[in-house]
Amino acid sequence: MQSHYLAGAVPYPEEFARLYREKGYWIGQNLSDFLQECAEKYPHHIAIYCEDQQISYKTFNLLVSDCAENLYQLGLRSGDKAIVQLPNHHAFYIIFFALIRLGALPVMSLPAHRFSELNSFVEQTQAKAYFCADVGAQKFDYRELARKLKSMHHALEHVFVLGESQEFHAVAALLETPELFQPSQYSASSPEQVAFLQLSGGSTGIPKLIPRTHDDYLYSVRESSKICCLDETSKLLMVLPAAHNFSMSSAGALGIFYSGGAVVLGTDPSPAQAFELIRKHQVTDVCLVPALVRPWMDKAAKDKDDILSSLRCLQVGGARLADVVALRLIDEFQVKLQQVFGMAEGLVNYTRFDMTKEQIVHTQGRKLCIDDEILIVNDEDQPVPQGDVGHLLTRGPYTIRGYYNAPEHNLRSFTTDGFYRTGDLVRLREDGCIVVEGRAKDQINRGGEKIATEEVEQALITHPQVKLVALVAMPDEVLGEKSCAFVLWQSQPDDPSEFRRGLILKQYIQNVGLATYKIPDRIEFLDHFPYTAFGKIDKKSLVKKFEIQQVS
Incomplete structure (x- = not known):
């Protein structure tokens, strides 16, 4: 069956492919027939x-x-x-x-x-x-x-x-x-074959190519649309790039098509333009990256606009949403929030609508499929105790077994038994919910003390004057690395100087209760942040722009 598999792509082992078919995850449908079926089922519904x-x-x-x-x-x-x-x-x-x-x-x-x-x-x-x-x-x-x-x-x-x-x-x-x-x-092409090449969502370097098959991708789409409770009345506003994997399948446009709903296309993610489209088309669902959430909330609060509460669901994915922002969405704006943690390589986790408020605010939800295998390991690939932070490894019915035409990279990114090394640092709670603590490469090694950038960023963002923050490493001759926090400050008429603001934030972090070594060694204030094509803060660009590698 895999004799004509796309050259340069790594097929699923036959025993796993057989299991996924037996369990009904792969139903033998290609994407062309998928659309044909949608057209036959909902011929006169508006799709776009x-x-x-x-x-x-x-x-x-x-x-x-x-x-x-x-x-x-x-x-x-x-x-x-x-x-x-x-x-x-x-x-x-x-x-x-x-x-x-x-x-x-x-x-x-x-x-x-x-x-x-x-x-x-x-x-x-x-x-x-x-x-x-x-x-x-x-x-x-x-x-x-x-x-x-x-x-x-x-x-x-x-x-x-x-x-x-x-x-x-x-x-x-x-x-x-x-x-x-x-x-x-x-x-x-036949359902078990590669349908298209998606892009890896890493924050640095050239994206790698991800071969997705009809079978694996459509399983993710079908199951995601069920978890997201989409139906014929759903209208999804698309202001993120349409080609982004989040936009395509979580549940995304394809989930909408599967359900008979409509995709409302927008080219401007600014709240003024987006709110107009939400009203015009009576939009029910929106998917955003965290960087867009704050300006949407600020606009709604300034105008005393209840537009966000009119949505059935506001999905946030692509990067971790700060807990304080999640809480504000729910408490202040009455939003039905759904957190999404996934990757174009496969694995997707969702908070469910029947979860507790604590789970929705403080976790990134549970895995999509019972046969999504998850391992959380230390630097030596040994399992960590329940609840401890470790490296996330995964394999399953919609997670790839290798990047396209990248044999050397695949040796680093996949274990010999097919687990994908996601690069994420997470912990798994007893309730099955996953909590994202950062990226492995975002860890800062300050004189042997490991600093998870996500933890410090989460603490800084709770300060009422901090709108956005990114913590990065800078070389140091003595400690090896020090930390630098880039901050977008909520300006006020009587703002203190940048030096004074930095002291205020360092004291704030200390008062929060983080270890002394986690207090940023340096704080820089920005008017705006650079972003990657995937809508994530471009930390590599921040490092280059300020040349902090030359600062001891």
Whole structure:
């Protein structure tokens, strides 16, 4: 069954694949048939709201077939790779499913990615096609990027542009009904095969490529939609990048499609624009990263707006939400909060709606599947006692067994028996809930004392004047490493000096009760934070910007 498995991808061992089929996790459906089934079940329901357009499931499915045929006539074939870097527009979903229907493999890219990332994706996959917008944020011209990529990679034959296409193919033309239609010449890959390549969500370096199969991905989608209680009346506002794994499957757009609900696409995550869309479309669900939560709360509080309480659910994922912010969402804004802790490589944890307030505020929930295997180990890969912090390892019916074309990296990231080393530091409570304590690489070793950055950040964010914080390591000749906290301060008319603010925060941390060595050695105040393409604080950029490695 796996004899034609995608070269460069690591298949599931046959004994595990057989188990997952026997237990009903893998039902033998590919993503193309998944959409076809949704269209047959909900033909006249609206699937997508995009600007002033609304697209029914029936129309959605027909547009996908038209697009697949047009791509076929232009020369794309089963097994070809295509980089998809599109904004939040209905064309994104049509092209994604059209490539799947054709048997080609979408390579997911985010609008914030630039030449370094795109060049790596093309090199790794020998992509034949590239889909992009004409101009993006800060007037960045993706067509210039496309020209550079084409000049360097002969394999890249086709560029498709949403908007003013210039010398390239126009995405709009792909959505037109072809003059000649011969769909029998192609078909989606089989369910156990790799469907597309998702991106790792690490905060530094070039993202690695994650091969997701139809079977494993759709299991996660189906189960997530049940946990998230989605149904035909659900309307999900999408202001995060549509290609992000959180946006796609937790439960995301695919969970909405499975349930017969609608995705409301927004291009601006600012609260003013988002609140307008929530009201216009009577949105029921929103997914956000923690960095967006505070400005949304501030806007709602300033305007005395009850918009957040009108939602059935506010999902927060991508990074840990500070406990104090979670508590404020529930107590002050009456939000039905759901915390999501997952990774594009597989494992997803959710807080459930029937959990206690304490569990929803202070944990990142329970695993999706009973057969998600979780190990929490120390630096020597030995299990830690119940409740202790350790490295999270996992394997299961929707967690990959290796990155694409990365044999050396796979030796470091996966155990010999197939457990994925997530890089997360967590503890597992007796109630089965997981608590994220940080990233292993975010640990600061201060003279032999280990500082979990998450713990200090959680303490600092409880100060009423601190809006956002990131703790990073800086080299030190004596201690090896010291800590530096970058802080976004809630300005007031009578603000003390930055020096005085730093003293206030250090005293505050001491009063909280953290160990003396955990008090930041240095505190820097920022007007704004840099973010990675995945919406996480870019700590590497902070280190580089302030050159703190040169400060003792």
